[in-house]
Amino acid sequence: EPEVTQTPSHQVTQMGQEVILRCVPISNHLYFYWYRQILGQKVEFLVSFYNNEISEKSEIFDDQFSVERPDGSNFTLKIRSTKLEDSAMYFCASSGTGGGYTFGSGTRLTVV
Amino acid sequence: KNEVEQSPQNLTAQEGEFITINCSYSVGISALHWLQQHPGGGIVSLFMLSSGKKKHGRLIATINIQEKHSSLHITASHPRDSAVYICAVAKASYDKVIFGPGTSLSVIP
Numbered sequence: 559e560p561e562v563t564q565t566p567s568h569q570v571t572q573m574g575q576e577v578i579l580r581c582v583p584i585s586n587h588l589y590f591y592w593y594r595q596i597l598g599q600k601v602e603f604l605v606s607f608y609n610n611e612i613s614e615k616s617e618i619f620d621d622q623f624s625v626e627r628p629d630g631s632n633f634t635l636k637i638r639s640t641k642l643e644d645s646a647m648y649f650c651a652s653s654g655t656g657g658g659y660t661f662g663s664g665t666r667l668t669v670v
Numbered sequence: 671k672n673e674v675e676q677s678p679q680n681l682t683a684q685e686g687e688f689i690t691i692n693c694s695y696s697v698g699i700s701a702l703h704w705l706q707q708h709p710g711g712g713i714v715s716l717f718m719l720s721s722g723k724k725k726h727g728r729l730i731a732t733i734n735i736q737e738k739h740s741s742l743h744i745t746a747s748h749p750r751d752s753a754v755y756i757c758a759v760a761k762a763s764y765d766k767v768i769f770g771p772g773t774s775l776s777v778i779p
Contacts, residue, residue, distance in 0.1 A: 608764070
């Protein structure tokens, strides 16, 4: 069964550093999403992406965040200057025909 | 008010028991998802529903659009079913998914 692949599975970074989280969505999907889950809390929407542009973003997704689909297969989330409160599990998802959703296994980001 | 609510928040069951997890939502939706998350782990999609009922193995999901309510049932529960079960809704096709708080299930041998 097709999968959404996320790398790395765990990343530790110093506060203030830039991080890039990578996702490879399912190949024939056209809609891409990033979500995050702070430890002990529910999953929150960050951003959706379609046709090479952001279609919706939450208030969490401020100027420190950006997304890109650099090469037609990868979908990346960049955090420019990480803060302690950015520590969370970040999930990528993609959606295709019929609206079916597939989530990745997540990247656990720890900011120290 | 949260758009998606689940009950119970936590559930402990004996192996073999029939389990029901409930979800209610307050918005119009195009689809409802039931998802499973193991501790520290990724999210696995169990069902996507827009009406009626779906069954996969020992899992059954139902939805009542008029009442804005869905249930996830697990028959003959097993310790490997221990996980967090999450209800999530999409207001429109290809829209973002709005997550509920999850129900933490522990099945004891």
